[in-house]
Amino acid sequence: MSDLYESYTELSNSCAGDQQQKLDELAKQQPELAQQVQALLSHSDYAFENLITKMHQGFFEQEDAEIRIGRIIDGKYQITQLLGQGGMSDVYKAKRIDGLIKHEVAIKYFALAQSCEVALAMIQKEAQILANLDHQFIASFIDIGHDDHHEPNIMMEYINGITLFEFLHSAPSEEATDQVNKTLNSAIKHAQEQGIEHGDLSKNNVLVDHNGNANIIDFDIASYTAAKR
Ligand SMILES: Nc1ncnc2c1ncn2[C@@H]1O[C@H](COP(=O)(O)OP(=O)(O)O)[C@@H](O)[C@H]1O
Ligand SMILES: [Mg+2]
Numbered sequence: 001m002s003d004l005y006e007s008y009t010e011l012s013n014s015c016a017g018d019q020q021q022k023l024d025e026l027a028k029q030q031p032e033l034a035q036q037v038q039a040l041l042s043h044s045d046y047a048f049e050n051l052i053t054k055m056h057q058g059f060f061e062q063e064d065a066e067i068r069i070g071r072i073i074d075g076k077y078q079i080t081q082l083l084g085q086g087g088m089s090d091v092y093k094a095k096r097i098d099g100l101i102k103h104e105v106a107i108k109y110f111a112l113a114q115s116c117e118v119a120l121a122m123i124q125k126e127a128q129i130l131a132n133l134d135h136q137f138i139a140s141f142i143d144i145g146h147d148d149h150h151e152p153n154i155m156m157e158y159i160n161g162i163t164l165f166e167f168l169h170s171a172p173s174e175e176a177t178d179q180v181n182k183t184l185n186s187a188i189k190h191a192q193e194q195g196i197e198h199g200d201l202s203k204n205n206v207l208v209d210h211n212g213n214a215n216i217i218d219f220d221i222a223s224y225t226a227a228k229r
Contacts, residue, residue: 007037012117065090071147073155077105086204086218088112093158105142106158109151120152122220127154129219132194137187139217159215165203176212184214195225
């Protein structure tokens with residue numbers, strides 16, 4: 001679990017006076033982290049409050065990840081299967097159901113967030129980072145929205161492939177490994193040029209698609225580097 005997530009959770013549950021004191025202490029020890037937490041705490045516009053209100057109606061209903069299968073996203077996509085679960089998220093495949101075009105997407109939920117507010121703040125943070133990136137080997141951002149149970153999520157490009165972990169255990173050829181390295185490095189370079197540090201490039205956060213290219217996913221603990229902050 002990230003420092004940002006932990007600090008944000010602690011401070012968002014503190015009363016106003018305590019919150020400022022804790023934020024001041026954090027700023028002395030970890031100024032960058034304090035700045036990020038403060039940014040999350042300051043989200044309070046109408047759209048944000050509105051989504052939180054909607055989320056409260058359905059957020060605590062789910063018992064396990066399977067319960068979201070069949071849900072409708074923004075009236076257009078339906079969740080068909082669970083793709084994977086990480087440290088704090090459930091990610092699903094969804095297909096377009098309005099009959100206009102055939103399209104599949106990935107939908108990410110922050111399942112383990114301790115409150116609706118934290119889940120939404122994390123969604124906004126990752127969505128903004130994804131939206132700042134534009135690279136063929138980074139899963140593209142599509143939208144931020146909510147399902148018919150009022151639970152918010154991120155919609156992004158569906159990567160049809162296997163994790164880097166599975167790839168490395170499949171006895172890949174030297175040529176295949178080179179291709180993965182090359183495409184991965186080009187994606188990392190792009191993110192760095194945009195001032196974004198992924199922060200968790202583990203073997204489950206890189207997918208190798210059917211063309212043999214690496215695709216980076218999971219920017220939920222990514223941060224902005226000093227140059228761009
Ligand atoms: N865009 C995607 N396309 C296909 N599968 C995905 C996509 N995003 C995530 N997944 C699957 O879901 C798993 C968990 O997603 P991830 O974003 O890494 O969650 P966490 O932040 O909890 O680690 C991944 O390891 C992968 O198997
Ligand atoms: Mg992950």
